[in-house]
Amino acid sequence: MQIHDVIIIGAGPGGLGCAIKAAESGLSYMLLEKGRSVFQGIVDSYPRGKKVYPTIPKTSSDPFPILDLEPSASNEPVEEYVAKIEACVERRGIDIAFNEEFQDLSKDKAGFTIITKGKRYAARNVVLAFGSNIPIDLGVYGEAKTIARKLNSTEEHIGAPTLVLGGGNAAADVVSTLSKAKRDAGDHTPIYWGHRKEQFKVNKEVARDLGEEILVGGNIKILLGAIPKIGEVDEEGVDRLIIQTSEIALGKGVEFQQGMSFPMKHVIACIGTQGPAPIYEQLKLQMITCTEGICRIGKEGARLILLDASYQTSIKGIYAIGGAISPSYIAVEDKGSFREVKHPNLIYTAIRDAQVAMDDIVNRINNQSN
Numbered sequence: 212m213q214i215h216d217v218i219i220i221g222a223g224p225g226g227l228g229c230a231i232k233a234a235e236s237g238l239s240y241m242l243l244e245k246g247r248s249v250f251q252g253i254v255d256s257y258p259r260g261k262k263v264y265p266t267i268p269k270t271s272s273d274p275f276p277i278l279d280l281e282p283s284a285s286n287e288p289v290e291e292y293v294a295k296i297e298a299c300v301e302r303r304g305i306d307i308a309f310n311e312e313f314q315d316l317s318k319d320k321a322g323f324t325i326i327t328k329g330k331r332y333a334a335r336n337v338v339l340a341f342g343s344n345i346p347i348d349l350g351v352y353g354e355a356k357t358i359a360r361k362l363n364s365t366e367e368h369i370g371a372p373t374l375v376l377g378g379g380n381a382a383a384d385v386v387s388t389l390s391k392a393k394r395d396a397g398d399h400t401p402i403y404w405g406h407r408k409e410q411f412k413v414n415k416e417v418a419r420d421l422g423e424e425i426l427v428g429g430n431i432k433i434l435l436g437a438i439p440k441i442g443e444v445d446e447e448g449v450d451r452l453i454i455q456t457s458e459i460a461l462g463k464g465v466e467f468q469q470g471m472s473f474p475m476k477h478v479i480a481c482i483g484t485q486g487p488a489p490i491y492e493q494l495k496l497q498m499i500t501c502t503e504g505i506c507r508i509g510k511e512g513a514r515l516i517l518l519d520a521s522y523q524t525s526i527k528g529i530y531a532i533g534g535a536i537s538p539s540y541i542a543v544e545d546k547g548s549f550r551e552v553k554h555p556n557l558i559y560t561a562i563r564d565a566q567v568a569m570d571d572i573v574n575r576i577n578n579q580s581n
Contacts, residue, residue, distance in 0.1 A: 215239045217572055218325050218334035220313050222249045224558045225533030226340035227296070228277055228565030230305050236573045241332060242305060243325070245312035245341075249300055250293050252342050252534075256381065258362035258388040262286040264416045267559050275559060276566040279303075282558065286416070313341065316494065322528065335528065336572050339487075340565070342534035343556065347482050349376075351452065353442040358452065359479045361385070365392035367476070371400055374452070374473045376439065377481035378406035383413045385479055387421045390429035401430045403471070405437030405454060439480075440470065450475040487535055488514040497525035499541050499549070506551050508539035517541045517549065521571035522564055530568040533561035 215238075219229045222244035233240035244251060257263075263282040265275065275281035279299045282292055300307065311327040322335040349358060362385045375386050386404045393400065413421070425431055434456055441453040451472050459467040491498055497517045501509040509515050518540050522530045531540075537556035541549050554560065 212331065212333045213239070214321055215241050215332065215334040216576055217336040217338060217569075218243065218323070218332050219338045219340055220325070221252075221339070221341035221533070221535075222246070222307055222309075223252050223340060223342050223533060223561065224250070224280060225342075225535075225561035225565045226338070227300070227305065228280060228562040229338050229340060229532070229569050230307070231277055231279070231303060232565060232569035233572075234303065234305065236569065238573065238576065240306065241334075242307045243311040243313065243327060243332070244307055244309050247309055248293075248297065249307065250296055253289065254293060256361055257289040258385050259288075259290070259365070260388055261289045261384050262416075262420065263289050263292040263558075264414075265559070266414065266416070266557050268555050268557065271559070271563070273563070276562050280558070280562055313490075316529075318526065318528075335576070337529045338565075338568055338572075339490075339524075339529065339531040339535050340533050340561070341487060341490075343487065343537055349439050349442075349480055349482065351439045351442045354444065358442075358475055360481070362388060362479055365389055369393060369396050369398050371477045372403065372473070373400070374403045374405060374454070374471075374478045375481060376405050376437070376454075376478065377483065378408055378411045379481070379483065380413050380417045381483070382406070382479075382481035383411070383417045383421050385481055386431060387417075387424045387429075390424045390431055393430070394428060399430055401432050403432050403434050403473075405434035405456075407436065407438045409435050434471075442475070452478050488516075491516050491524075491531075494529070495526070496529065496531075506539070508551055508553050515539060515541045515551065517543050519543050520567075522568045523571065530572070532564035532568055536564075 217233055217238060217240045219226045219242045222242050226242055227249055230240060230242040264286055265282040313327055315326045317324050323337050325332040375382050386402055390402055438455045440455050443451055445451050452475050453470055453472045455468055455470045457469045461467055498514040501511050501513045516531055517525055522532050524531055534556045537554045539551050539553050542552045543549050
């Protein structure tokens with residue numbers, strides 16, 4: 212079995228960035244992707260026509276590390292951006308194995324053995340770039356729980372009131388895209404945008420697009436404090452989701468509650484994903500559980516991975532980058548101290564991570580050769 216200098220797991224922005232850097236450095240590598248194409252996670256999570264922004268965090272002043280992967284300043288639709296990435300992969304001749312779902316890895320004298328559903332690969336280094344794509348549970352009672360996690364087709368919701376759950380960019384994108392489709396079709400049925408908290412949190416580009424849609428007549432109704440409660444099958448056999456929209460305490464344990472019920476086929480839950488902590492635990496990578504006084508970004512109880520300045524984990528030779536370490540991780544300092552570091556889940560950030568990790572891998576390989 213060939214021993215690669217590095218095996219990269221996940222062909223998103225970070226993984227593809229690693230593969231490009233590995234090829235440019237003359238390393239032997241293989242990029243493994245569980246999906247059918249590069250950027251499968253973006254394809255699966257972005258609604259059709261969603262604009263892709265070349266967002267750079269305010270704390271970063273450097274340009275995109277790999278210009279071929281930079282979204283255009285014109286904010287191209289996701290379909291055009293992915294087509295550009297696929298052309299880049301073909302032009303550069305990137306080695307990718309598709310439909311290879313990661314299962315496990317083990318350490319041996321030569322390095323690591325990576326196990327997928329169908330094959331085994333050997334490598335001296337491994338980069339975990341599989342993103343943060345484990346859906347968060349909706350947390351409802353009842354037997355009806357199957358719900359859409361993205362906008363598959365706007366046509367499915369024409370002529371029907373639709374509920375979009377979530378308070379972030381993904382939900383806002385779906386609301387904006389679906390509202391435009393309804394307007395174009397002459398459909399005046401509303402889109403209810405529900406969030407369990409009292410405030411939405413979206414970036415300025417997404418907020419601008421949503422604001423423009425409202426100004427031109429989008430029928431968008433806001434439901435703050437909306438909490439999914441029950442998934443039930445009604446008398447006609449229709450799966451429905453019941454959400455609580457308000458609650459008034461009447462005293463002595465009595466509450467007055469108001470709610471709404473939607474057919475689940477017209478509910479889209481953009482409530483996010485959780486990090487791959489179960490995989491890190493399986494691989495015996497060190498993590499810290501967030502508690503008060505340790506984490507300000509990660510939620511209490513969340514488990515954050517420990518990484519050095521090059522995104523190397525507690526096991527030498529294994530790196531974690533991109534969405535796999537968002538929204539924060541624990542940075543191990545030179546003197547043994549540690550601190551929580553904010554890590555935006557952006558295309559730019561994942562590619563920057565790739566550059567840093569690959570520079571370290573190249574240096575380590577060169578030092579071992581000398």
